[in-house]
Amino acid sequence: MVFRRFVELGRVAVVNYGPDAGKLCVIVDVIDQNRALVDGPFRETREDKKQGKLVEGLGMSRQAVNFKRLVLTDLVVKGVGNGTRSGTLEAMLHDQNILERWNKTAWAKKLIAKKARAQLNDFQRLHATALRRQRAAIVRRKYKEIVAEQRK
Amino acid sequence: VSECVSIRGIMGKRAENAQMRLYHVVGRECPSEKNPEPKLCRMKIFAPNKVVARSRFWYFMKRLRRVKKAVGEIVSVNEVFDRSPLVAKNYAVWVRYYSRSGQHNLYKEFRDTHPTGAIDQMYADMASRHRADFSRINVIKASRIPSNLCRRPNVKQFHDGHIKFPLPHRIQRPSEKKFKTVFKASRPNTMF
Numbered sequence: 001m002v003f004r005r006f007v008e009l010g011r012v013a014v015v016n017y018g019p020d021a022g023k024l025c026v027i028v029d030v031i032d033q034n035r036a037l038v039d040g041p042f043r044e045t046r047e048d049k050k051q052g053k054l055v056e057g058l059g060m061s062r063q064a065v066n067f068k069r070l071v072l073t074d075l076v077v078k079g080v081g082n083g084t085r086s087g088t089l090e091a092m093l094h095d096q097n098i099l100e101r102w103n104k105t106a107w108a109k110k111l112i113a114k115k116a117r118a119q120l121n122d123f124q125r126l127h128a129t130a131l132r133r134q135r136a137a138i139v140r141r142k143y144k145e146i147v148a149e150q151r152k
Numbered sequence: 153v154s155e156c157v158s159i160r161g162i163m164g165k166r167a168e169n170a171q172m173r174l175y176h177v178v179g180r181e182c183p184s185e186k187n188p189e190p191k192l193c194r195m196k197i198f199a200p201n202k203v204v205a206r207s208r209f210w211y212f213m214k215r216l217r218r219v220k221k222a223v224g225e226i227v228s229v230n231e232v233f234d235r236s237p238l239v240a241k242n243y244a245v246w247v248r249y250y251s252r253s254g255q256h257n258l259y260k261e262f263r264d265t266h267p268t269g270a271i272d273q274m275y276a277d278m279a280s281r282h283r284a285d286f287s288r289i290n291v292i293k294a295s296r297i298p299s300n301l302c303r304r305p306n307v308k309q310f311h312d313g314h315i316k317f318p319l320p321h322r323i324q325r326p327s328e329k330k331f332k333t334v335f336k337a338s339r340p341n342t343m344f
Binding site for chain 1: 240263265314316325
């Protein structure tokens with residue numbers, strides 16, 4: 001059994017319990033065996049005055065979080081020390097494209113899909129069922145073709 | 153080492169889940185003919201609320217200064233906050249407690265972001281290790297200490313700029329209590 005994801009300064013984690021569930025954060029310090037000091041220095045989509053546009057956010061303020069509430073990801077922000085401030089961390093996140101890299105992962109896509117599915121209204125759900133039926137029909141048709149080919 | 157406390161609240165004031173609060177209580181004996189200008193005494197008291205803080209103030213005043221609540225007055229009670237509540241720190245706590253057969257002194261160290269969090273940990277620790285509850289414990293002193301003065305290996309192991317450890321054998325929890333079920337269809341995965 002090899003461990004691949006470690007608690008370390010700069011490790012990106014997802015919060016999976018509590019009011020901040022679903023948010024990304026970075027481990028900025030280890031308080032003790034049970035808790036990490038964690039920071040997700042972006043606020044929810046805000047205007048970045050330097051870039052002059054809306055910036056997407058991880059949206060978690062610096063706080064102590066229990067490891068039980070965190071799930072470690074494969075991403076690590078390089079250069080994070082235990083004195084790293086929110087502003088510096090924000091710059092590192094920008095430079096290392098953490099949000100982009102996260103959004104590319106299958107994990108992130110699944111989370112988005114889950115959220116989208118949870119917010120469907122009745123008509124959208126009916127539409128989804130119809131699409132699923134259509135996909136199943138296409139698959140079945142193709143399968144029958146292959147079986148027929150095999151029989152020849 | 154001086155503690156940094158601030159009476160004015162700052163961002164992220166108190167430790168979120170701490171049950172204890174830190175109060176700065178100032179009081180004195182009431183002025184009398186014998187003693188027209190009595191000295192002010194100040195204490196830093198860890199208590200769940202102001203009422204208990206005042207009570208503990210008189211508890212200590214009676215023992216340390218022979219001043220009863222009946223002949224004294226509390227001048228001010230203020231809650232005080234840590235100046236850097238978002239930094240992991242080392243706290244040293246000097247405790248005097250009554251066991252079943254006598255009284256003892258203890259020195260304990262805790263890692264926390266806020267002194268009240270450390271004191272919470274201390275009370276929990278004393279309750280579990282010595283079966284001592286709030287009424288049997290006197291906090292002599294609680295202060296932040298720099299890493300080089302820490303004595304407990306339990307605390308010193310976190311003084312590592314390149315700290316790195318896995319989270320082995322994890323237990324999956326539902327994201328909300330309402331999703332908790334007694335039975336599950338499949339065995340849990342403990343590696344995540």
